[in-house]
Amino acid sequence: MRRPQPGRGLWVGTAVARPGSQSPGARLCSRDLQACACGHAGEGDGRCRCQPGVVARYAGRISGPLRDRIDLWVHMPRLDPAMYVNSAAPEGSAVVAARIAASRRRQVCRNGRPNSGLSGRALRAACALGPVEQAHAIRLAELEGWSARGIERLLRVARTAADLASCDVVDGSHLDEAERFRSPSCWRAGFQAAS
Amino acid sequence: MLGVQSLGPLAPRCVSEPVAGPRSAALPAGPPPPVQVLPDATERLEREAWVVLLSVSGLGPVSFGALLAAFGSARAVLRAATGPSGPMVLLEALAEAAGEADECRNRARFHSCPIDSGAVASSVQNDGSSRHRPAIGTDLATRICQAAVTGGKVLDEVRALGLTVVTLEEPSYPHRLRHVELPPPLLFVRGSVAALGAKNAVAVVGTRRPTDKGRLIAGWIGSAIARSGAMVVSGLAVGIDGAAHAAVVAEGGRTVAVLGGGHARLFPRAHERLAEGIVETGGAMVSELAPETSPTRGTFPRRNRLISGLSDATIVVEAGRRSGALITAGWALEQGRECFLVPGAFDSPASAGCHAFLRSFPDQAHIVSGIPELIEDLGLGGSEAGTDATVAEGIAGGSRRTGSPAASAPHAEQAAVLASLGPVERAIAEELARGSATADQLAVRTSQPAAAVLSALTLLELKGLTASAYGRYSPSGSLGRWPGPDRA
Numbered sequence: 081m082r083r084p085q086p087g088r089g090l091w092v093g094t095a096v097a098r099p100g101s102q103s104p105g106a107r108l109c110s111r112d113l114q115a116c117a118c119g120h121a122g123e124g125d126g127r128c129r130c131q132p133g134v135v136a137r138y139a140g141r142i143s144g145p146l147r148d149r150i151d152l153w154v155h156m157p158r159l160d161p162a163m164y165v166n167s168a169a170p171e172g173s174a175v176v177a178a179r180i181a182a183s184r185r186r187q188v189c190r191n192g193r194p195n196s197g198l199s200g201r202a203l204r205a206a207c208a209l210g211p212v213e214q215a216h217a218i219r220l221a222e223l224e225g226w227s228a229r230g231i232e233r234l235l236r237v238a239r240t241a242a243d244l245a246s247c248d249v250v251d252g253s254h255l256d257e258a259e260r261f262r263s264p265s266c267w268r269a270g271f272q273a274a275s
Numbered sequence: 276m277l278g279v280q281s282l283g284p285l286a287p288r289c290v291s292e293p294v295a296g297p298r299s300a301a302l303p304a305g306p307p308p309p310v311q312v313l314p315d316a317t318e319r320l321e322r323e324a325w326v327v328l329l330s331v332s333g334l335g336p337v338s339f340g341a342l343l344a345a346f347g348s349a350r351a352v353l354r355a356a357t358g359p360s361g362p363m364v365l366l367e368a369l370a371e372a373a374g375e376a377d378e379c380r381n382r383a384r385f386h387s388c389p390i391d392s393g394a395v396a397s398s399v400q401n402d403g404s405s406r407h408r409p410a411i412g413t414d415l416a417t418r419i420c421q422a423a424v425t426g427g428k429v430l431d432e433v434r435a436l437g438l439t440v441v442t443l444e445e446p447s448y449p450h451r452l453r454h455v456e457l458p459p460p461l462l463f464v465r466g467s468v469a470a471l472g473a474k475n476a477v478a479v480v481g482t483r484r485p486t487d488k489g490r491l492i493a494g495w496i497g498s499a500i501a502r503s504g505a506m507v508v509s510g511l512a513v514g515i516d517g518a519a520h521a522a523v524v525a526e527g528g529r530t531v532a533v534l535g536g537g538h539a540r541l542f543p544r545a546h547e548r549l550a551e552g553i554v555e556t557g558g559a560m561v562s563e564l565a566p567e568t569s570p571t572r573g574t575f576p577r578r579n580r581l582i583s584g585l586s587d588a589t590i591v592v593e594a595g596r597r598s599g600a601l602i603t604a605g606w607a608l609e610q611g612r613e614c615f616l617v618p619g620a621f622d623s624p625a626s627a628g629c630h631a632f633l634r635s636f637p638d639q640a641h642i643v644s645g646i647p648e649l650i651e652d653l654g655l656g657g658s659e660a661g662t663d664a665t666v667a668e669g670i671a672g673g674s675r676r677t678g679s680p681a682a683s684a685p686h687a688e689q690a691a692v693l694a695s696l697g698p699v700e701r702a703i704a705e706e707l708a709r710g711s712a713t714a715d716q717l718a719v720r721t722s723q724p725a726a727a728v729l730s731a732l733t734l735l736e737l738k739g740l741t742a743s744a745y746g747r748y749s750p751s752g753s754l755g756r757w758p759g760p761d762r763a
Contacts, residue, residue, distance in 0.1 A: 121745060125486055155746025157713050167719060223737065245726060256730030260714070 123158055148229050151237060152261045183243040195239050200232055207235050207250045216252050220259050234262045324349035325442055326433060327426035329461045330565030331418050336457045338415065341369055356423035362416035369412075432566040436538050439464040441471075451476065455584040455610045459563035465538055466559035470529045471585060475505035475655060478582045478607070480600040481515025481592035486625050487711040487749060489593035492617055493518035495757040496590060499646045501528025503655035508533065508586045510578060511546055511553075511560070515592045515600070522755060524552040531585060534562040535578040536570030561585070579603040580610075588613035588653055590643060594628035601628050608639050615652070617643045646757040692740070692753050699723055700731045704750075707741055708758040711749035 116138045120128035130138070187194045191206055198206060209217060221231045235250075238258035242250045328349050329339060345368035346352045355364050422429070433440060441448050441462045449471035452458050464471070477500050479493060497519035500507050507523045509516040511532035523530040530553055536542050538560065541550060550560055563581060564574065579602045583589045589607035591614075594600040607614045616633055619626025633640050643649045650656055689708070693701050702721040706712065712720070718728045732748060735741045739752040749755075 123745070123747075128484065155713070157746050160716070163716065163719065219737070220733070241726065253727070253730040256733035257726050259733045260729040 120158075148227055148233075151233055154261065179244060182246075183240065186243045186246070187240075195236055195243070198236070198239075203232065203235055203239065207239050209235075209250060213250065213252055213255060217255055220255060224259075224262075226262075230262065234258050237261050321348055321350055322440060322442055323426075323430055324353050325461055326440055326565075327422055327429055328352060328419065329563075330426075330429040330568075331415070331422045332568065333415050333418065336460055338369070339460055342419075345369065345371065352419070353423040353426065356420045361420040361423070362413065365416040365419060366412055369416075429565055429567075432539060433463065436566055437465065438538055438566065439468050441468055447472070449585055451586065452581065452584045455580065458584070459581065461563065463538055463562045463564070463566065464559050465561075466554040467529075467557050468559065470506060470531055470557060470559045471561065473506035473529060475503075475653075476508055476531070476586045477505055477653060477655075478508040478586035478589040478603065479515070479519035479592065480509055480579075480582060480589065480603045481519075482594050482598045482600060482625060482628075483512050483514035483516075484595070484625070485514045485518070485593045486623070487747070489515060489617075489619075489625055490518045491710055491749065491755070493592045494522040494751075494755045495646055496592065496617075496643075496649065497522030497530075498526045498528075498756050499650055500653075500655065501526040501530070503650055503653075504528075505653070505655050506531060506558070508582050510535065510575075510582055510603075511543075511550065513543055513545065517546055517549060519592075520546075520549055520553060523558075524549065524556050525752065525755070527556055529556060530558040532558070532560045533578050533581045533585065534560060534564075534570070535575040536562065537564045537566040537568035538562055539566040540569050542570045575599055576602050580606045583607035583612055584610055586612060588615060590615045590617070590649070591629055591632070592617045593619065593625045594632070595624055596627045596631060598628045601632055604632055604640070608636060613641065613653075614639060615641045615643050615649065686758075688753050689756060689758060696735075697731075699727050700734055703728060703731050704735060704740055704754055707735070707748060707750045708754050711747050713747050717748070 116128060116130045117134060118128055118130050121130060184194055191198055191202060195203070195206070217231065217234065220226075220234065224230070226234070234255065235258075238250050238254045241254040241257045242248075245254070247254070328334065328342070334342075342352050342365070343349060346355060352365070355361065355368075358364060441464055443453065443458055443460045447468050448458075448462070452462075452471075462471075479496055479500070481489060481493060485493070493515045497507055501523040507519055507528065507530040509519045509530065509532060511517065511520060511534060516532075520530050520532060532550065532553055534541065541547060553560060561581065562568075563578075568574070576599065579599060583603050583606040586607070589604055589612060591600045591604050594604075594616075604614050604616065614636075616629040617626075618629060618633065621630060633642065641652065693704055696704055699721075702723065703717050706717055706720050714725070714728055714732060717723075717732075718725050721728070723731075732741065732743070735748075736743065740750065740754045741748045742751045743749075
């Protein structure tokens with residue numbers, strides 16, 4: 081288990097809590113984890129040498145409440161070398177950065193602050209879910225067994241996904257997209273299916 | 276508890292009577308009554324005595340048989356064991372009754388892999404007679420005497436877990452297992468005892484560290500066998516075993532899990548929910564060990580002979596060079612059952628054991644060359660799935676390579692599921708049916724933007740068509756079935 085990125089994050093794994101390293105207003109928590117002790121779990125090539133119980137224990141070190149507070153779960157499997165070598169010119173970082181900047185401008189124009197700074201009420205107003213989307217959000221939340229905090233985070237990520245797509249309203253596809261980032265099931269269910 | 280009642284109840288508080296009976300009872304008290312014609316109550320007591328005796332660790336079929344031969348009944352053994360000089364009485368009786376050489380040879384066969392049983396047997400013959408004899412002696416005898424006193428505890432556990440006890444002497448004992456060498460005298464069953472005696476039974480086993488493809492193939496084979504109406508036997512381990520069980524449960528078919536430990540020590544714990552599913556769909560969990568027995572290194576090879584013994588054929592999906600699945604395959608050949616192995620790429624470590632086995636037994640071991648071919652080779656083609664398949668054939672049309680009905684039915688169902696999806700989801704679902712992939716790989720292969728792929732994956736997961744683990748998505752539900760030779 082590696083140290084999280086410094087800055088706006090939580091420090092886990094150090095014996096002593098360091099208040100200075102947690103910025104109180106930060107809503108973005110980033111963690112950097114390996115899937116298991118050897119790092120090969122879930123790659124599907126039978127290379128992971130960890131005993132199943134070890135993988136489960138390793139994943140279980142991230143407690144539920146902490147999982148709940150992590151906004152984005154992005155899995156970074158080992159890149160297939162052929163995919164790296166053969167793939168067409170990928171999108172440049174500058175292009176992506178411009179898209180992100182545009183999305184942030186949208187957020188600030190609409191609410192006076194980025195989505196990460198919205199209060200719960202302002203966030204719900206900004207999302208303005210229709211009845212169909214509401215039902216869908218409930219279904220997703222029930223499926224994953226989220227807490228209220230988890231649902232709020234889903235909405236925040238969905239609002240951002242819609243902003244990245246330059247959409248004024250959050251629709252079902254944005255919720256679905258956000259669910260991929262919000263779902264630690266890749267982590268939780270993982271050690272059952274892939275161990 | 277239902278199971279206990281349906282097959283002769285283990286009524287509470289019965290064991291204490293014969294066990295704590297006349298303290299001064301002579302060892303074999305008169306001529307023992309023949310076991311087959313016992314009246315009900317005596318039969319129940321005898322059955323309970325079997326449970327108590329066989330819960331003694333280290334007492335296998337061989338020593339149990341020897342004791343039974345010496346004393347006439349399990350109750351007599353327990354009665355003798357509770358006597359003043361119990362251990363000595365047991366030891367003397369065993370020494371007379373058990374032919375020493377037989378004992379050693381049988382024990383060696385029992386604990387070793389049949390592939391190299393020759394080597395083990397010869398090594399035992401060198402020093403075996405002196406090494407094995409005392410081990411059976413004092414330690415085991417003392418343990419039997421302890422069990423005779425505390426026997427009620429085991430029975431309480433059996434009752435508390437709702438287990439059904441099936442003895443070798445009952446007609447409900449699975450007929451396939453009855454015919455193996457040294458069948459376990461007693462089976463502890465959770466779930467349906469009838470499932471064990473299903474008309475057709477096939478074991479699907481493999482490594483605990485499969486590749487994604489191996490896991491997928493195990494699922495294909497499991498669901499194809501379930502759809503053909505046969506029962507799937509496996510070992511509830513993580514990896515191939517779990518994938519095969521899960522595929523059968525998803526089909527609503529019957530599957531039997533043979534445990535490497537007792538029922539109270541279910542291993543691995545991660546499969547507790549799968550175990551519930553197995554029982555709910557009419558399958559069973561079986562163990563020859565007493566409920567509180569912990570699974571150990573030695574119990575798993577022993578368990579493997581039950582897996583092959585309960586089945587008409589054994590299929591090994593993936594096995595590394597030293598995989599325990601090869602022990603199961605070896606037992607299958609030894610027991611005169613069919614044995615199939617899924618070949619992999621010859622440089623794949625996960626298939627090295629399969630290749631080595633195929634090379635060692637070129638005449639007996641068969642290759643799995645496809646799902647329809649396998650179903651045909653197993654002789655499962657013409658069962659009840661036939662009508663289903665003729666309908667499917669009509670809907671889907673198209674060319675099939677083989678006419679095996681049980682295997683072609685999934686095509687139509689899969690086609691119908693795919694047709695019900697939106698364009699992006701369908702493209703991704705078709706890609707997933709070929710094997711597991713990450714979201715990025717799916718985006719590249721389907722040329723869809725990442726955002727669309729992600730939201731499509733959520734929808735597919737809600738529909739139960741995919742499951743994710745560690746960022747990789749694998750097909751499940753009807754996508755998890757064999758997609759046919761042209762699409763895989």
